[in-house]
Amino acid sequence: GGGRGRAARGSAGMFGLASAFSQSARGFQDSFRCHSVSLLAAEQQRDPNRLEYSDKIILPPSCLEKLAQLEIQYPMMFQITNPRAAEKKLHCGVLEFIAQEGMVYLPYWMMENMRLSEGDIVQIRSISLNKGSYVKLQPQLTDFIKISNPKVVLEQSLRNFSALTKGQTFRILYNKKKYDIGVVEVRRHGGPFPPGQPEVVCIIETDMELDFEAPADYVEPQRPATSSSAGASPIAKSPIVTPMGAPILDGDSSEDEAAQPAFSGSGFRLDGKPIKQSKKLPSAGQSIAPATKLGVRIGPDGEVTSSPLSNGNVMHAQGDKGDMAGMKVMNAS
Structure with missing residues (x-):
């Protein structure tokens, strides 16, 4: 009998160990009705900031017993899933095990991420x-x-x-x-x-x-706008970019030029004597003095007293003292 008892106890021990391995391989998993941690803070008159600005949830005491049996490694980590939106998953830790049975308290930002409302059902399982x-x-x-x-x-x-x-x-x-x-x-x-x-x-x-x-x-800060219009670009003003059009030939610029003197060469005397150069030549636009008439008689006062002489005649010029200082002008022909 004792042998059978020891064998039975051995079988039970083996079955219990196998069950523990099965639970450990399966991990912790359960469903809860979720509420925000601010409700728990209001009920227990606790600082909501310590509960809200973290990713740690508050589970019921029974969960701690199950996790202890499963020998979950620390730190305990969990995955939370919204059954109505399976793609909405978050991962978190645990702060305390003081929630009412069947309930879990979450920071409100986690509920927003998973699109949960107060009292919705969530699935929680342990994860490594x-x-x-x-x-x-x-x-x-x-x-x-x-x-x-x-x-x-x-x-x-x-x-x-x-x-x-x-x-x-x-x-x-x-x-x-x-x-x-x-x-x-x-x-x-x-x-x-x-x-x-x-x-x-x-x-x-x-x-x-x-x-x-x-x-x-x-938003990237806007840099000062650089003008890209054709009128503001210096190169755009080039005639290569903007042709200047056909030239206007109606007005000839040569008309505005100063008139050139009619004669700018040097003269000579008929008797072969050198001519004294004038100190200043007449400027453009001034009339040139009329050429000296030859073959005329000049009076004492400088007036012309007789008509030009005929070819081959002699011209006499009367001086102030009456002496004759004339010159013969012979016709070359």
């Missing part, structure tokens, strides 16, 4: 996540990058979070102002994510590179 090595975040408003040191603020705020899922938008609080931060990209230690699996990493106690994307509402 790799440590994150890189994450790129995107503030939703440019107001966040205007604070003194946004990277330090974000690093401190992420201490309240357990996991980051690509595509989610979480919420932080700084100087009594809320900031929404989107998760653009995540990378994990241990290689790329399997195809079809959610891209999510654990950020608890890990060395992780943090990068920023430009805010979602960021």
Whole structure:
């Protein structure tokens, strides 16, 4: 009898171990009715900010017993799914096990991400996540990058979070102002994510590179507009670009030129004696003095007293003293 008892107990022990392995392989999974953590904070008169600006949920005490039996590794990580929208999944940690049975309290930003309302049903299961090595975040408003040191603020705020899922938008609080931060990209230690699996990493106690994307509402500042019109460009004024048209030949510029003197050469005397050069030549437009008439008699007062002499005659010029200082002008013909 004792042998059979020991055998029975051995069988039961083996069955219990097999059941434990089966539950461990299956993991923790259950459905709950969700509510926002602000309701719990109001009921227990707690600071809602500590509950709201994190990714930690509050489960019933019975869940802790089940998780302990399954020997779930710490930190405990969970995946939350909206049954009405299976693609809406988030990953989180747990803060406390004090919720009413059948209920779970979530930060309100998580409910917004999964399009949940107060009292909706959600599915929660335990999950194991790799440590994150890189994450790129995107503030939703440019107001966040205007604070003194946004990277330090974000690093401190992420201490309240357990996991980051690509595509989610979480919420932080700084100087009594809320900031929404989107998760653009995540990378994990241990290689790329399997195809079809959610891209999510654990950020608890890990060395992780943090990068920023430009805010979602960021607008590139407009540079001063450079005029590109044809009239404002110097090269556009070139006749190569804008022809000047056919030339106008109606007005000849030669008409405006100053008249050239009729004669600019030098004269000579008929008797072969040199001619004294005048100090100043007549300018253009001035009349040239009439040529000296030959073969006429000049009176004492300089007036012409007789008509020109005929060819071959002699011209006499009377001086002031009556002496004759004449000259013969012979006709060359």
